[in-house]
Amino acid sequence: MSLRGTNQESGRPYNRRIVLETIRLHGPVARGEIARRVGLTVQTVSTIIRELELQDFIIGAREEPKGRGYPATALTLNPEGGFAIGANVTPIGIDVALINLAGQIIGQVGREISHPDPDRAFAEITDATAELRRLRPKGRMLGLGMAMPGPFDVESMSFVGPTTLQGWKDVPIQERLMTATGLPAYVGGDVSSAALSERLYGAGRSLREFYYLYLGVGTGGTFVHDGQAMRGARGNAGEIGHVSFIPGGEPCPCGNRGCLERYLSVEALDRRAKIIGEDGWVKEVAPLLRTAITAIENLFDPETIIFGGLAPEAVMKKLARAVEPLQPSVAERRDRTIPRLTLSVTGKAALLRGAAALAFSNVLAPRIGSGSDDDNDPLMQKSKAEKAA
Numbered sequence: 001m002s003l004r005g006t007n008q009e010s011g012r013p014y015n016r017r018i019v020l021e022t023i024r025l026h027g028p029v030a031r032g033e034i035a036r037r038v039g040l041t042v043q044t045v046s047t048i049i050r051e052l053e054l055q056d057f058i059i060g061a062r063e064e065p066k067g068r069g070y071p072a073t074a075l076t077l078n079p080e081g082g083f084a085i086g087a088n089v090t091p092i093g094i095d096v097a098l099i100n101l102a103g104q105i106i107g108q109v110g111r112e113i114s115h116p117d118p119d120r121a122f123a124e125i126t127d128a129t130a131e132l133r134r135l136r137p138k139g140r141m142l143g144l145g146m147a148m149p150g151p152f153d154v155e156s157m158s159f160v161g162p163t164t165l166q167g168w169k170d171v172p173i174q175e176r177l178m179t180a181t182g183l184p185a186y187v188g189g190d191v192s193s194a195a196l197s198e199r200l201y202g203a204g205r206s207l208r209e210f211y212y213l214y215l216g217v218g219t220g221g222t223f224v225h226d227g228q229a230m231r232g233a234r235g236n237a238g239e240i241g242h243v244s245f246i247p248g249g250e251p252c253p254c255g256n257r258g259c260l261e262r263y264l265s266v267e268a269l270d271r272r273a274k275i276i277g278e279d280g281w282v283k284e285v286a287p288l289l290r291t292a293i294t295a296i297e298n299l300f301d302p303e304t305i306i307f308g309g310l311a312p313e314a315v316m317k318k319l320a321r322a323v324e325p326l327q328p329s330v331a332e333r334r335d336r337t338i339p340r341l342t343l344s345v346t347g348k349a350a351l352l353r354g355a356a357a358l359a360f361s362n363v364l365a366p367r368i369g370s371g372s373d374d375d376n377d378p379l380m381q382k383s384k385a386e387k388a389a
C-alpha cells in the first residue's frame with residue numbers, strides 16, 4: 001500500500017493520517033524517513049508530528065548519536081494514546097475486550113450464551129463495556145467495533161442453522177450499539193475482522209496479497225488484496241463454507257448439500273469428535289481442507305493462505321500437519337520464501353483485535369475526505385477540548 005501526501009490545504013486531515021499510519025507500520029521511524037515515504041516536505045511532516053504528539057497519539061525517543069551530528073528522534077505509536085472496545089457475537093457466546101492503539105488486549109470479558117438474541121447481546125456488551133472502561137478511566141475511547149457471522153442480507157440464505165444467528169435480520173445494529181454504549185459504533189463480518197487483525201498485527205503485516213481462511217463456528221474466508229479485504233457487491237465475498245464439496249452430501253440449512261462447513265468447522269468438530277474422536281475428525285476432513293487450499297490458490301494466487309479461527313490451537317496444528325503434502329497448484333513454486341499455508345493461532349484474540357480495529361480505522365485510517373478541516377477532524381479532539389476548558 002503506497003501512502004502519498006497531498007499538497008492541498010484541505011488535505012491536512014488526510015496527511016495527518018498517512019503520517020500516523022506510516023509511524024504505525026514502520027515505527028520507530030525518524031521524520032526524514034517519514035517525509036521520504038509519504039512525499040511531503042520535512043517541514044510539513046514536522047508540523048504534523050507536533051500536532052500528533054500534542055494529541056498523545058505518538059511518542060518520540062531520541063536515538064543514541066551515531067558519530068557527529070544531531071541525533072534523529074525515532075517516533076512510535078503511543079499504545080495508550082487511544083482505546084477501543086472490540087466485541088464478537090457468535091452462536092456460542094459473546095466476548096468483549098478493551099484494546100489499545102497497539103492492538104494489545106487490556107482486559108477481556110466472555111459469556112457463553114447459546115444463540116444470543118439482539119436484546120441480550122446489546123445488554124451484555126453494554127455491561128462489559130462499562131466494566132472494561134474502568135481499567136482505563138481516563139483513556140481516550142475512539143469507539144466500539146463488533147464482529148458477527150455472515151452472510152448479510154441474503155434473502156435466499158436467511159436460513160436458521162447451527163452456525164448462524166437468528167433474530168438479527170433488520171436490526172439497526174450500529175444505532176443500537178451507539179445508543180447503548182454512547183460510543184461511535186461499527187459492525188463488520190467476523191471473517192473480515194479477523195483478516196484485518198492479521199493484516200494489522202499478525203502474519204499479514206508484511207504481505208500485500210493473502211487469503212485468510214477462517215475456521216469459526218462456521219467456515220469462511222476472505223482475500224486481502226493490496227491490504228484491503230475484498231468485500232464483493234454486498235460484503236459476502238468469501239462464503240467458502242457454503243460451497244458444495246461433496247455432491248449429494250450432508251444437507252445444509254442454506255439449501256445445498258455437502259457444504260464445506262458441514263464437515264470443516266468448529267460446529268462440525270464439536271459434533272463429529274463426540275463420535276469418532278478429535279484425531280478421527282482431523283483425518284476425515286484433511287482431504288477437504290487440502291482441496292479448499294488448492295481451489296483458493298488457483299482462484300486468488302495469494303502469497304500465502306493464513307489459516308486461523310476459533311478451533312483449539314492443538315487442533316489447528318493437527319489440521320495443518322494433516323494436509324501435507326499439499327496438492328499441485330499455481331502456488332507450487334521453487335522460489336517460494338514463505339510456506340503455502342501459514343498457521344495463525346491467535347483465535348479469539350485476533351477477532352476481538354480485528355473488531356476494535358474497525359473502530360480505530362474509522363478514526364485513524366487514511367481516507368480522502370476524512371474530516372474536511374481541522375475543526376471537523378476527530379484526530380484533533382483533544383486540543384479542542386483543552387481549548388474549551
Ligand SMILES: [Zn+2]
Nearest residue numbers: 242252254259
Ligand atoms: Zn451450506
